[in-house]
Amino acid sequence: MKVGRKKLMLNFPTLITTIFSLIIILSFLPQNVNAKPPPNPVQCNGKVCTLKNGYGVWGDRRDCTSPSISYPTTEEELRLAVANANRNKLKVKVVTKFSHTIPKLACPSSKTNQTTLISTERYNSHIEIDTKNMVVTVDAGVSLRDLTNKVEGAALSLVAAPYWEGVTVGGLISTGAHGSSWWGKGGAVHDHVVGISLVVPGKESEGFAKVLWLEGNDPLFKAAKVSLGVLGVISKVKLSLEPAFKRSITYDFTKDDDIEQIYVNHAKKFEFGDITWYPSKYTAVYRYDNRVDINTSGDGINDFLGFQSQSVLVSMATRSTEKAFENSKDEKGKCTMATTFMAYKQTIANGLKNNKLIFTNYPVIGTQANIQASGSCLYSSPLRLDLTCGWDPRIKGLSFYETTAIFPATKFGDFIKDVKKLRDLITPQKLCGIDIYNGFLVRYIKASDAYLGQHEDSVVVDFNYYRGDDPNIPRLNQDVLEEIEQIAFFKYGAKPHWAKNRKLAFLGVPKKFPNWNKFVEVKKQVDPQGMFSSEWSDEVLYGENRENGDGCALEGLCICSEDKHCSPSKGYFCKPGFLYSNARVCRFSQGEILSSNLDLGVIS
Structure with missing residues (x-):
């Protein structure tokens, strides 16, 4: 006697209800029950170090690698790391222990193996609070949570911060991280910065690297407040504080x-x-x-x-x-x-x-x-x-x-x-x-x-x-x-x-910033050899698009201009937007699959 087997079918409403119920149950578990910590973004095997972001995959799904990495713990060690790279004509990128940046700003050049990474993971011990002047000076590798806890322990508050605390002070300054406010100095953290210590390449007579203290109306300071990591290595940051306060929230x-x-x-x-x-x-x-x-x-x-x-x-x-x-x-x-x-x-x-x-x-x-x-x-x-x-x-x-x-x-x-x-x-x-x-x-x-x-x-x-x-x-x-x-x-x-x-979001970005040329001039001044640049950061910084291969529009590496940039074999073709006619998007069209496959010789 044969026993028929029924095909297993997912009952999606039931599954969603189950997920919802599990979430509710878990939300009432004791809050000291935590998860395994996220993986370190840099993994080295003795031959090469691979850098990933916090999500484990970059926009183009290509790994970033470098032959070496250093872990300075003081500003002098940081200066020596930059000096060593400059002396040996290495390209440099700075990484943090979190690495939650989605674009490949932290990726060294893939065109040469003459690169190195500098991590601020262990450069995180210094938090100096000046209660009289209501400022705090911190190492670039200090985490946002460590900073805010220390500041509030001194009866002060940092007014602006991003919503996600998995960032370091140097990282959040470099990328323009923000909260939400039009009041006072505003919601962007860099607008609460009053001084930055920046390590940049130097001449041989300067020991191949030097430390610049930037503040006030100095053009270098205005560039360094959102530097994208292409000017040098942020060493220390001085932030303004206010007397401690609480918040009252209703949704x-x-x-x-x-x-x-x-x-x-x-x-x-x-x-x-x-x-x-x-x-x-x-x-x-x-x-x-x-x-x-x-x-x-x-x-x-x-x-x-x-x-x-x-x-x-x-x-x-x-x-x-x-x-x-x-x-x-x-x-x-x-x-x-x-x-x-x-x-x-x-x-x-x-x-x-x-x-x-x-x-x-x-x-x-x-x-x-x-x-x-x-x-x-x-x-x-x-x-x-x-x-x-x-x-x-x-x-x-x-x-x-x-x-x-x-x-x-x-x-x-x-x-x-x-x-x-x-x-x-x-x-x-x-x-x-x-x-x-x-x-x-x-x-x-x-x-x-x-x-x-x-x-x-x-x-x-x-x-x-x-x-x-x-x-x-x-x-x-x-x-x-x-x-x-x-x-x-x-x-x-x-x-x-x-x-x-x-990547497509950065197309034409220089035209959107009135002070773009001033930033570029500062970069030429402090990093004339482009030691802190790579093709990855240049794509973001200069809004260039070098992607035009098959399927490049599927993950935002390009804007489609031909059907091949989408996926004709799967029924996705390059079409104008429904409302914004200048948009070019990959749209599913069942009726065009057959003709496309005939053109490609898939169907005989």
């Missing part, structure tokens, strides 16, 4: 009807306000966030959901579910995920906790150090192999792109209107892929005198979306996301965040 989940009218007043009313927009759900989440007196009752923390330790099983299941929806082109399934995750975020206030354990009610009040930045998945016991950061490259967990565009404040409302028009034109379901992650996160940066900072008050929008395991496989509704990306960077001239984005 308001509401309709998205008036974002384009409200966003300016929202920034003026709330010192640290931001907006999260879920376009497929017609929902906006307004963050009401102001400082309060340090004596105000409240011991809350911001343990942002996306930065918490995650169960490896949940991360893998979430990834597998989204991947299955991608492969089956199931928009409805993705929208179910987006609805479920958004509801959960609302339930737990996206990770805010009133008493460091759970969320009970608004407002959540806590110290600046505990509210501004988060990243609890970083502080981990290597013994807990079942928990980790959700994007840990050692598991088959989350993998995503992060697009971050910085708009002049006056143009951002028109961008919102265009995305709404596009949503209505194509149906909102095609935007669910963004809402699975964190929708559009809207933040604020004040005008800066840094040459590569923002020259006017600006609005920043971040959005994450699925990245496949195989670069040759197109993504569901990728044409819509590409059109939004091109509307931002090319229709409205938004600037790219230096530490994020796909």
